[in-house]
Amino acid sequence: MAGILAWFWNERFWLPHNVTWADLKNTEEAAFPQAEELYLAFPLAFCIFMIRLVFERFIAKPCALALKVQANGPQKAQPNAILEKVFTAITKHPDEKRLEGLSKQLDWDVRSIQRWFRQRRNQEKPSTLTKFCESMWKFTFYLYIFTYGVRFLKKVPWLWNTRQCWAGYPYQPLTPDTHYYYIVELSFYWSLMFSQFIDIKRKDFSIMFTHHIVTIMLINISYINNWIRAGTMTLCLHDLADVVLEAAKMANYCKYQKLSDFLFITFAVVFIVSRLFVYPFWVLNTTLFEMYEALGNFPAMWxxxxxxxxxxxxxxxxxxxxxxxxxxxxxxxxxxxWNPLHVVKDERSDVESSSDEEDSVPRSKTPQSLTATNGTGGTNGTNGYLTSGTCSEEH
Structure with missing residues (x-):
């Protein structure tokens, strides 16, 4: 094990020429980032998650109810044993062939069966109240950590002169403010990594999962190698747009239309300016070019x-x-x-919408159709429609 660790932490891979891990050891005069300190993020991530549960129940939920946020979930699908069996055992997105078979068996038109499956899928989605509580938690944390980051960064020299990120490296002492900022951010992202599997699922789940993994790796690597000056700028820059986005979501859930529109437009501007202009010309410029000029070429930099x-x-x-x-x-x-957040749902929705908000009672081809709707008498004839089939998106 010692040999594996020595191979993994090879100084010539992780550190610039003429810099060793001994240079980053704590001294009586100054403290430097230590790898073992990153373990603090795991118990703290658990604490953050528990704080979230308490916050959502005792703070966010009362606020949501006071703002008259809808507590009920999406409309429930009409009970139907045959369709429920298909939904749970085979597919949540039946293809055209299966829809036609079910239509003949139940004596419903295809449109009604499609609507039933849409309502049944939405039935498993969270209510507006749940979504509001999640957004309020994220808004509160992002606002707090962004405010802390701004107050911290406005005092440091590398904010406006990015070459200072590498001046005097590796002898850049770790201040208590930086240590707290890094560990709390890392703990929050660890909590998101685990909670995203129980949070509201959206269409960009894989993108968000990738984002969280990359962010956690960046925080860990930059901390261990004492690249925390560039890291603090990156973290603060990313938190800004998230504050506005969660605020826009909350306004949308409260049905404050004008405020929601304004916040979404603000979010779009902030996101594009911060992520497509400030980030590459401020952060990437210093890590790609200024870092190379100051520290030379070594693998970990790439x-x-x-x-x-x-x-x-x-x-x-x-x-x-x-x-x-x-x-x-x-x-x-x-x-x-317009409600821009509803439009965004085309790409990042958590509840499917229907252009036809008809009544939940399906239209039948014959008056006898209700015989097979709620009963199980037609179950024996479902074998032809319970075979495997391709799953196709409706939208």
Whole structure:
């Protein structure tokens, strides 16, 4: 094990020429980041998650109810044993062949069966109240940590002169403010890594999962190698847009239309400016070029920059979705009457919408159709429709 650790922490891979791990050991005069300190993030992540549960129940939920946020979930599908068996045992997205078979068996038209499956899928989605509580928690944390980061960064010399990120390296002492900022951010992202599997599932789940992994790796690597000056700028810059986004979501859930519109437009501007302009010209510039000039060439530097570039690719993807959402609304001529967060749901929705908000009672082909609707008498004839089939998206 000692040999494996020695191979993994090879100084010539992780550190610049003429720098060793001994240079980053604590001394009586100064403290430097230590790898073992990162273990603090795990118990703290658990504490943050428990704080979240308490916050959502005793603070966010009362606030939501006071703001008259809808507590009920999506409309429930009409009970039907045959469709329920298909839904739970085979597919949640039946293809055209299966829909036609079910239509003949139940004597429902295909549109009614599609609506039933849509309602049944939405039935498993969280209520608006749940979504509001999640957004309020994230808004509160992002606002707190962003405010802390701004107060901390405005005192440091490397904010406006990024070359200071590498001046005097590796002898850049770790201050208590930086240590607290880093560990809390890392703990929060660890809590998101685990809670995302029980949180509201959205269409960009894989993108968010990638984002969290890359962020956690960046925080760990930059802390261990004492690249925390550039790291603090990156963290603070990313928190800014998240504050506005969660605020826009809350306004949307409260049905404050004008405020929601304003916050979404603000979020779009902040996101694009911070992620597509400030980030590459401020953060990437110093890690790609100024770091190379100051410290020379070594493998870990390219690992750092590859992950930072992956983040930039994710920024471009999200920016495309944001601009696409805004364009859809403008193209439809609904300027001034639109809900941009609803449009964003086309790409990042957690509840499927239906253009036909008809009544939940299905339209039947014959008056006898209700015989097979709630009973099990037709179950024996379902074998032909309970075989495997392809799963197709409706939207």
């Amino acid at each position: 690992i750092l920059n590859i992950m930072l570039l992956i983040l930039q690719i994710l920024h471009c993807l999200w920016s495309y979705l944001i601009l696409k959402a805004a364009y859809k609304v403008i193209a439809k001529g609904k300027a001034g009457k």
